[in-house]
Amino acid sequence: MDYNFVNPHPNPNFVHSTHMVPSSPHFILSDYLRLDDIFIDQESHSQSIESLYKVTFSHANQGSNHATSKNNNIKYKNGIKRNKGEVGPNIAFRTRSELEIMDDGYKWRKYGKKSVKNNPNLRNYYKCSSLGCNVKKRVERDRDDSSYVITTYEGVHNH
DNA sequence: CGTATTTGACCTGCGC
């Protein structure tokens, strides 16, 4: 079972704004993973997982899109920073999973782990181990429902 | 013995 990000949302009432369609990357998840929600950070250079989480719920429940959520004065605090020179969207999704190590078809090298504010769980940092590929991802458990794992991808694979 | 992970130290941006 492959998941293509062009139309991933299971909720038929989900409203896709133009921001919700990433131009290039397709991520393939494993059979045992269920893609429940998708968040795409395309505009903001600093946006937190928590904010993404809230924004996406306003998508699902109210049908508002990414842009209007922003206009509703949601504050983006404790943002995930983008490195200098990096372009393209960050893509994050929640999966209901026992395991935090999920096989998404790429080989990852773990390079850090941090406890983050407002979340008792640890955030793990991975880098794609393919030579010259600078894609990173962060993996952490949902603060509000630890049966979910939040994965954030940053960058596009060059292979 | 070579490679991956662990983990505290270090770096950096941002708000005050």
Next chain:
DNA sequence: GCGCAGGTCAAATACG
């Protein structure tokens, strides 16, 4: 300028 929070580095360690 200082402190905090998040992100990264790298030496030590684990592991095959």
